[in-house]
Amino acid sequence: MIARICCLLLCSFNLQAQDYFLKIKGQPVQGALLIAQTNPNNTVSIDGQNIKMTSEGYFIFGFGRFDENSKLVSINHQGQTYQTSIPVQIRDFPTEVVDGLPASKVNPPERDWERIKKEQAQVKNARTVWSEQTAFLQDFIWPASGRVSGVYGSRRILNGEPKRPHYGMDIANTTGTEVVAPADGVITMAVSDHFYTGGTIIIDHGYGLNSTYLHLSQVNVEEGQNIKQGDKIGEIGATGRATGPHLDWRLNIGTDIRLDPQLIIPKDPTF
Ligand SMILES: [Zn+2]
Structure with a gap:
């Protein structure tokens, strides 16, 4: 077994044992999307859960904001199980x-509680x-131009009260700035007036990877x-719970x- 780690923009591990x-691909840190590939005839599980892969053997997994434990990747190849533990770097x-x-x-x-509950169920x-x-395999682009005004994972104190961490990347720009699809996908939700998030879009990129666009002034x-990378999907705004115009962009695997x-x-x- 050979483990090779190189850290440029992305990290990659290569593990080889016979065939x-x-x-x-991806740096194993909290919040990281990891894209993996194995022989499509193999079966894969992560922490004991079976993972679906593409016809070319690609699959995804990721580390959440609070993940502190390594992930155990098990590959079953012709009846033999190979296991490798991917440690997570704490941020x-x-x-x-x-x-x-x-x-x-x-x-x-x-x-407002009932409305909020309904909207949360719709998002879920x-x-x-x-x-x-297989859009998850594309090189994602920025969904809007602007200044990064908020980052993933930050602890939040709203009006003096500690709240859940922020899960998005905030890109601040003027109301009306174009928001585009960072990769191909299918729109799974498009609404103009959610309580917290205002104009909100969710895109499915395949194999459980989805992205969310919040506070939009326009939903197009x-x-x-079906949308292609670079297609306009909406415009930056300050709808919902926002202090100024910005795009709050999020990336998730499934609901968790x-x-x-x-x-x-x-x-x-x-x-
Ligand atoms: Zn935000």
Whole structure:
């Protein structure tokens, strides 16, 4: 077994034993999307859970914001099981203090609870969509140009109250700035007025990878629509719980694993 680690923009591991192989692209840190490939005739499980792969043997997994344990990748090749443990690098997340939010958006009054619950269920539904698209293999581009005004994983203090961490990458720019699809996909949710997130779009990129676009002033796509990388999907805004116009962009695997979108795009916007 050979383990090779190289850290440029991305890391990759190559594990080889006779004719079974495992390649992993991505740096194994909290919030990382890892794209792996093995012989398509093998079967794969991660921490005991079977993983579906493409006809070329590609599959994805990731480390969440709070993951501190390594992931055990088991490859079954012709009746033999090979296991490799991928350790996760712990990150130091900043603290973000946001003041001046309307009190009703930090702690919503009881009359909004039902609406919020409904919207959360709608989001969960959209993120449960699983398809065999392979758009997750593309090189993602920035969904909008602008200044990075918030990062993944930061601890948040809203109007002085500690809240859940921030899971998005915030890109600040003026209302009306174009938001494009960072990769191909299918729109699984497109709404104009969610309580917390305002104009909101969710895109399925295949094999459980989905991305979310929040606070949009314009939503230019519909549920079920196929989109290509670079297609306009909406415009930056300050709808929902936002203090100023920005795009809050999120990346998830299914409903449970929240990833850092900034780790899969170039350092600077490409347009
Ligand atoms: Zn945000």
